[in-house]
């Protein structure tokens with residue numbers, strides 16, 4: 223169903239890799255809600271070519287940008303404003319990557335070059351993105367910036383590895399930069415802390431299926447899907463949430479406030 227929630231709004235959406243990506247679903251829903259936007263991803267991800275299907279479907283252009291490179295972000299933000307015909311109303315940062323996770327390196331035995339790269343891609347890129355938007359005065363007043371995160375920033379999930387630390391840093395950047403963006407430009411900045419979701423990044427985490435099943439059994443409403451995450455994200459881009467900022471918002475079917483559920487207790491019986 224469409225509510226015209228984003229009618230006339232212009233955006234930039236990072237991170238649509240394939241049709242499972244949370245960013246992919248967000249782009250589809252944003253299009254249905256009347257937004258126009260530019261899609262972007264790292265040049266290496268664009269080589270897969272699938273994003274062109276999404277671009278056609280949503281009538282949008284694709285601009286390559288490695289989110290760790292400020293010059294790429296500058297180019298993206300300049301071109302996006304030209305293409306869209308004005309300043310930006312919403313930005314989705316849906317980017318995450320850990321080489322330690324990918325290569326199965328244990329948290330207690332990290333390769334620090336990989337740790338550094340993962341931190342740059344998954345967290346510092348958010349600062350670089352906002353600093354570039356801020357310097358270029360590219361955001362409209364009452365615009366909205368959202369990044370996606372996971373609860374391992376607050377609680378221990380051993381196999382989430384160094385991504386837990388990256389997410390803690392990401393969430394802190396949202397608060398710290400959100401203060402300045404709010405004061406200077408009336409722009410809000412939030413993170414959405416999403417349930418485990420079967421995407422390319424999600425499935426890279428060791429034991430992901432067990433992890434998902436556990437969360438499903440713990441959450442009174444069950445895990446939130448990628449499409450449901452897209453819907454929630456759109457509310458934050460809409461004018462209905464203008465005073466929500468500096469928040470880490472759990473979108474997880476209630477998981478984050480659970481102690482234990484009956485299903486988990488049942489499975490523990492001797």
Ligand SMILES: NC(=O)c1ccc[n+]([C@@H]2O[C@H](COP(=O)([O-])OP(=O)(O)OC[C@H]3O[C@@H](n4cnc5c(N)ncnc54)[C@H](O)[C@@H]3O)[C@@H](O)[C@H]2O)c1
Nearest residue numbers: 237239243244267289317318370371418419421422423424
């Ligand atoms: N899947 C889950 O279980 C889950 C749960 C909570 C939060 N998240 C977060 O949601 C976000 C989106 O992930 P997803 O699950 O949709 O997976 P995904 O693999 O579809 O998306 C991750 C994206 O990051 C992009 N990316 C990697 N390096 C980049 C770079 N240098 N520059 C620009 N883009 C780059 C990838 O190309 C990809 O499109 C991530 O921040 C992830 O941590 C995912």
